[in-house]
Amino acid sequence: MNFKILKNCSSSSARVTEFDLPHGKISTPVFMPVGTNGSVKAVKHKTLSNSGVNLILGNTYHLYLRPGAEIIKKAGGLHKFISWDHNILTDSGGFQIFSLAPFRKIKKEGIYFRSHIDGSYHTLTPENVVDLQKTFRSDVLMPLDVCTPPEITWKKAYSAMKTTHDWALKSRDHWLGCRDEWGGNLFGIVQGNFFKDLRKESAEYISSLDFPGIAIGGLSVGESFDVFQEHLSETASVIDKNKPHYLMGIGTPEYILEAVENGIDMFDCVYPTRIARNGTLFTWNGKISIKKEIFADDFNPVEKKCRCFTCTNYSRAFLRHLFKTNEILGPMLATEHNLYFIKEFVDKIKESILTDTFNDFKKTFSGDYENKHS
Amino acid sequence: MNFKILKNCSSSSARVTEFDLPHGKISTPVFMPVGTNGSVKAVKHKTLSNSGVNLILGNTYHLYLRPGAEIIKKAGGLHKFISWDHNILTDSGGFQIFSLAPFRKIKKEGIYFRSHIDGSYHTLTPENVVDLQKTFRSDVLMPLDVCTPPEITWKKAYSAMKTTHDWALKSRDHWLGCRDEWGGNLFGIVQGNFFKDLRKESAEYISSLDFPGIAIGGLSVGESFDVFQEHLSETASVIDKNKPHYLMGIGTPEYILEAVENGIDMFDCVYPTRIARNGTLFTWNGKISIKKEIFADDFNPVEKKCRCFTCTNYSRAFLRHLFKTNEILGPMLATEHNLYFIKEFVDKIKESILTDTFNDFKKTFSGDYENKHS
Numbered sequence: 001m002n003f004k005i006l007k008n009c010s011s012s013s014a015r016v017t018e019f020d021l022p023h024g025k026i027s028t029p030v031f032m033p034v035g036t037n038g039s040v041k042a043v044k045h046k047t048l049s050n051s052g053v054n055l056i057l058g059n060t061y062h063l064y065l066r067p068g069a070e071i072i073k074k075a076g077g078l079h080k081f082i083s084w085d086h087n088i089l090t091d092s093g094g095f096q097i098f099s100l101a102p103f104r105k106i107k108k109e110g111i112y113f114r115s116h117i118d119g120s121y122h123t124l125t126p127e128n129v130v131d132l133q134k135t136f137r138s139d140v141l142m143p144l145d146v147c148t149p150p151e152i153t154w155k156k157a158y159s160a161m162k163t164t165h166d167w168a169l170k171s172r173d174h175w176l177g178c179r180d181e182w183g184g185n186l187f188g189i190v191q192g193n194f195f196k197d198l199r200k201e202s203a204e205y206i207s208s209l210d211f212p213g214i215a216i217g218g219l220s221v222g223e224s225f226d227v228f229q230e231h232l233s234e235t236a237s238v239i240d241k242n243k244p245h246y247l248m249g250i251g252t253p254e255y256i257l258e259a260v261e262n263g264i265d266m267f268d269c270v271y272p273t274r275i276a277r278n279g280t281l282f283t284w285n286g287k288i289s290i291k292k293e294i295f296a297d298d299f300n301p302v303e304k305k306c307r308c309f310t311c312t313n314y315s316r317a318f319l320r321h322l323f324k325t326n327e328i329l330g331p332m333l334a335t336e337h338n339l340y341f342i343k344e345f346v347d348k349i350k351e352s353i354l355t356d357t358f359n360d361f362k363k364t365f366s367g368d369y370e371n372k373h374s
Numbered sequence: 375m376n377f378k379i380l381k382n383c384s385s386s387s388a389r390v391t392e393f394d395l396p397h398g399k400i401s402t403p404v405f406m407p408v409g410t411n412g413s414v415k416a417v418k419h420k421t422l423s424n425s426g427v428n429l430i431l432g433n434t435y436h437l438y439l440r441p442g443a444e445i446i447k448k449a450g451g452l453h454k455f456i457s458w459d460h461n462i463l464t465d466s467g468g469f470q471i472f473s474l475a476p477f478r479k480i481k482k483e484g485i486y487f488r489s490h491i492d493g494s495y496h497t498l499t500p501e502n503v504v505d506l507q508k509t510f511r512s513d514v515l516m517p518l519d520v521c522t523p524p525e526i527t528w529k530k531a532y533s534a535m536k537t538t539h540d541w542a543l544k545s546r547d548h549w550l551g552c553r554d555e556w557g558g559n560l561f562g563i564v565q566g567n568f569f570k571d572l573r574k575e576s577a578e579y580i581s582s583l584d585f586p587g588i589a590i591g592g593l594s595v596g597e598s599f600d601v602f603q604e605h606l607s608e609t610a611s612v613i614d615k616n617k618p619h620y621l622m623g624i625g626t627p628e629y630i631l632e633a634v635e636n637g638i639d640m641f642d643c644v645y646p647t648r649i650a651r652n653g654t655l656f657t658w659n660g661k662i663s664i665k666k667e668i669f670a671d672d673f674n675p676v677e678k679k680c681r682c683f684t685c686t687n688y689s690r691a692f693l694r695h696l697f698k699t700n701e702i703l704g705p706m707l708a709t710e711h712n713l714y715f716i717k718e719f720v721d722k723i724k725e726s727i728l729t730d731t732f733n734d735f736k737k738t739f740s741g742d743y744e745n746k747h748s
Contacts, residue, residue, distance in 0.1 A: 038695070042702040046687075067670065067695045074671050075691065083687045277702075296441065297448050313420075313457045317449060321412070321441045328416040328651075328705060 001185055001212050003243060009358045013236065013263035016353045019244055021139040022183045023079065023087040024054050028244065028265035029353075031256065031346045032057045032089060033273065033339055037066065038082040041273050042328075042335040045084045051308075051340055052347075054086040055139075057268045060132055061096035064122075065115050069135045077137035089140035089268070090133050091248070092189075093124050095217075098147040106146060106163065126170035130186065134178055141186045142215065143171030148193050150223050157193035161202050164191045172209055187213040187246060190235055194223065199231060203238035213244040216264075220249045229258060236262040253282070253345055253369060257362050260349055272342050276334035279323040282341040286369050288316075290334070295320040308340035309333075375559055375586050377617060383732045387610065387637035390727045393618055395513040396557045397453065397461040398428050402618065402639035403727075405630065405720045406431045406463060407647065407713055411440065412456040415647050416702075416709040419458045425682075425714055426721075428460040429513075431642045434506055435470035438496075439489050443509045451511030451556075463514035463642070464507050465622070466563075467498050469591075472521040480520060480537060500544035504560070508552055515560045516589065517545030522567050524597050531567035535576050538565045546583050561587040561620060564609055568597065573605060577612035587618040590638070594623045603632060610636040627656070627719055627743060631736050634723055646716050650708035653697040656715040660743050662690075664708070669694040682714035683707075 003019040017028045033040045033048060036059045040048060048056065058078060063069075067081075075081035078088055097104050097113045104113040110125030126144045133141040144167050146160040168188055175186040188211035192198030206214055216235050219228055232247070239245060244266060247259045251269020259267055272282070279290045283303040288295070290302070301311035302319065310319070310333040322330030345365075352361035377393040391402045407414045407422060410433045414422060422430065432452060437443075441455075449455035452462055471478050471487045478487040484499030500518045507515040518541050520534040542562055549560040562585035566572030580588055590609050593602055606621070613619060618640060621633045625643020633641055646656070653664045657677040662669070664676070675685035676693065684693070684707040696704035719739075726735035 037699040037701055038692075039699075039701045039703040042706075044683075044703070044706070046683075062699075066699055067691070071671055071691060071695070075673060075689070081689075081692055081695075083692070297445055299449055309418075309420075315449070315455075317441070317445060318412075318455055318457070321445070321455075325411040325413075325436075325440055327411055327413045328702060329413040329418070331702060332416075332418070332706065 001244075003212075005242075007354050009353050010356055011359055012261045014260045014349075014353050014358045015263060015265070016350055017244065017265050021055070021087045021185065022137075023085065023139055026055055026087065026244075026266075027350070029256075029260050029346050029349055030055060030266050031251070031342050032266060032268040034059075034268055034270045035082070036062050036270070038063060038078060040335075040339070042277060042331045043273075043339065045082070047309075047336055048339065049086060051343055053339070053343060056084065056086070056088055058088055058090045058136070058138070059093070059096055060090045060129065060136075060142075061093035061100070063090070063136065064093060064124075064132055065117055069132055073135045077135070079137060087139040088136070090136055090138040090142065092129050092142040092144045093132075094145045095147050095248075097124065108163075108166075110144065110167075126167040127174045130171055130174045130178070133184065134182065137182050138184050140213065141175065141184050143168050143186060143189060145189045145191055145217060147218060148191070150194055150221060152193060154195055154198070157195050157198055160193070161191050161198050164189065165202070165205050168206060168209060172211065185212040187211050187215045187244075189215045189217045189248075190239065191218045192235075193218060194227060194231060196231075196234060199235050200238055203235050207238070207240040211243070213246060214239045215246040215248055217248050219247065220255060225254070228255070232258065232262050232264075236264065251342070253342075253365070256342075256346065257349070257365070260353075261358070261362070272338040273335050276338040277331040279330065279334060281319075281334055282338050282345075284365075284368050290316060290319045291323050292320070302337055303341065306337065306341060306344070308337050310337040310340075375618075377586075379616075381728050381730075383727050384730055385733055386635045388634045388723075388727050388732045389637060389639070390724055391618065391639050395429070395461045395559065396511075397459065397513055400429055400461065400618075400640075401724070403630075403634050403720050403723055404429060404640050405625070405716050406640060406642040408433075408642055408644045409456070410436050410644070412437060412452060414709075414713070416651060416705045417647075417713065419456070421683075421710055422713065423460060425717055427713070427717060430458065430460070430462055432462055432464045432510070432512075433467070433470055434464045434503065434510075434516075435467035435474070437464070437510065438467060438498075438506055439491055443506055447509045451509070453511060461513040462510070464510055464512040464516065466503050466516040466518045467506075468519045469521050469622075471498065482537075482540075484518065500541040501548045504545055504548045504552070507558065508556065511556050512558050514587065515549065515558050517542050517560060517563060519563045519565055519591060521592060521595075522565070524568055524595060526567060528569055528572070531569050531572055534567070535565050535572050538563065539576070539579050542580060542583060546585065559586040561585050561589045561618075563589045563591045563622075564613065565592045566609075567592060568601060568605060570605075570608060573609050574612055577609050581612070581614040585617070587620060588613045589620040589622055591622050593621065594629060599628070602629070606632065606636050606638075610638065625716070627716075627739070630716075630720065631723070631739070634727075635732070635736070646712040647709050650712040651705040653704065653708060655693075655708055656712050656719075658739075658742050664690060664693045665697050666694070676711055677715070680711065680715060680718070682711050684711040684714075
């Protein structure tokens with residue numbers, strides 16, 4: 001992947017890196033908008049690429065169930081199916097099976113589960129998950145892993161981690177046998193629940209398997225910010241520094257700052273797009289809930305300093321009106337703004353690392369952002 | 375308005391005209407997309423203007439209830455509120471009161487009704503309806519009228535028509551007293567239900583009031599195509615030829631062709647956008663319902679000959695997938711296609727009138743369109 005660290009922050013683990021993927025160079029830190037079913041909800045791909053986004057995420061679990069691998073194969077891969085010329089990272093489906101499927105059973109060879117859509121029976125294995133993502137022609141693939149909730153016993157966490165490691169090895173070997181067919185990169189996933197010894201063991205083991213990149217899983221699943229911080233910091237300090245670091249499921253400004261400070265390069269979350277559809281919008285002075293009465297005659301843009309389509313064309317009053325009347329344009333404009341905001345936010349972080357002013361940026365941003373105006 | 379007839383069809387009443395409105399020249403025949411609450415559903419205004427649309431419709435009833443005249447006034451008018459630099463025609467609210475309000479009472483001075491949103495009490499009069507549209511800075515205003523359903527008695531239809539005429543006069547006089555404040559144009563509305571004598575009387579009376587344009591109301595309200603055709607033809611033959619003719623609530627290709635053939639210049643309907651949100655798309659070979667199984671692996675665009683964003687970027691298979699997974703992008707792409715299709719369709723009609731081949735065009739189009747492929 002030709003991974004390069006362009007700059008290390010002098011006072012934290014924050015860094016600017018770049019690497020090549022089949023559909024173009026990635027510059028980090030990078031936020032990946034989530035396109036669950038192959039569509040980043042309520043926004044056109046062209047809008048994303050025009051704002052500089054060149055890496056989105058797709059969910060293997062959802063795409064496997066609908067439209068199914070056969071259709072995507074016939075289309076010539078996921079990029080062609082969804083008309084996206086840039087990079088796609090697909091997850092393994094593990095997380096969705098654990099959060100959505102009404103039934104699941106983990107066996108040595110894989111996970112047996114029922115679809116949350118029609119109750120049909122399916123099996124995902126380390127090998128067929130790699131094959132699915134090969135069919136998708138994913139630029140970054142993730143291996144099947146066992147996701148566990150907080151507050152389970154050490155023994156259960158250990159067992160889940162061991163299975164995750166076993167599958168990581170199987171996934172890697174299967175991927176090594178076919179990667180030349182399209183050039184996708186399989187990342188390893190660190191698990192270990194909230195046990196320090198397990199997280200350390202997992203971070204070391206996954207690092208030893210020499211994946212092109214390393215992902216940290218199992219965080220930001222309901223634990224407190226302090227607990228998140230502690231485990232992130234310890235895990236991130238163990239994984240191989242000469243590879244891209246991907247923290248799964250992170251998407252609020254506060255968590256992104258924390259991730260970057262700990263040397264994370266990539267992150268994804270439905271958060272910015274999901275809150276947008278509910279009328280919550282980012283500003284540099286904190287989030288605002290646009291449905292509030294206070295915005296009924298506020299003819300300012302959502303964020304005066306923002307140059308997105310929404311802020312350069314529309315007022316808070318109009319946005320509020322769209323949400324109050326359930327117009328689809330409301331979620332459309334809110335989503336476009338929130339993704340633009342997060343892109344700009346991450347670009348500013350990058351700039352601050354390059355000029356070695358990351359700590360100042362973090363301090364200033366957090367001060368303004370917490371000083372919410374509504 | 376500087377109304378000019380550029381071309382009359384030699385074998386029908388079809389014609390190409392143009393006239394000036396405050397926000398730019400209108401070339402007819404023209405289809406006006408409907409933006410009920412100030413937003414043409416699921417599409418950005420920029421997308422519309424980029425495809426050549428320069429006249430949209432807004433609903434006075436809806437805008438009066440939400441966000442209310444006060445907000446629109448504070449915004450500096452409807453154009454500024456919704457960020458649309460081109461023309462806006464607003465209806466009078468009459469039709470919506472009759473189709474949506476849970477309670478209404480017609481008196482000499484206006485209509486008393488309750489809101490379908492919160493049950494609150496309101497009154498619209500010929501005068502305040504003009505004032506509302508003055509607040510909106512509408513380029514074309516419509517006067518309050520009494521809308522009646524099919525199959526009422528002659529006596530009831532006569533009474534409704536008389537009230538409509540009374541209000542037309544009051545509206546006109548009120549408008550004459552204030553039109554110079556912003557330059558909006560009040561059109562008259564012909565009613566008369568489905569009684570030939572009443573329709574004729576109404577057409578003659580409304581023509582006599584010298585409005586800048588004349589609208590035909592009360593058609594396409596559930597009657598058969600033959601009945602629609604008959605009444606349209608008779609009414610259209612009576613109204614003043616040297617003014618723009620607007621047929622309210624027309625939006626299928628078949629009805630548009632019939633309207634144009636009878637000398638209608640302008641029409642509006644939610645039909646193209648409403649069916650789009652339900653997954654029904656126009657093609658030159660008839661409509662298709664994109665959710666059907668048959669399109670699951672159909673990697674052709676919705677319409678091969680179409681140059682819209684949807685057809686140049688996406689396949690039927692992907693569109694179907696979006697609708698099956700309830701992705702907002704489905705309605706967005708379908709709406710963009712349907713409006714582009716109708717725009718192109720009407721542009722082709724215009725071209726055929728200019729080259730005096732309207733009858734050929736109608737015949738060819740109808741033959742292809744009825745020869746549906748699904």
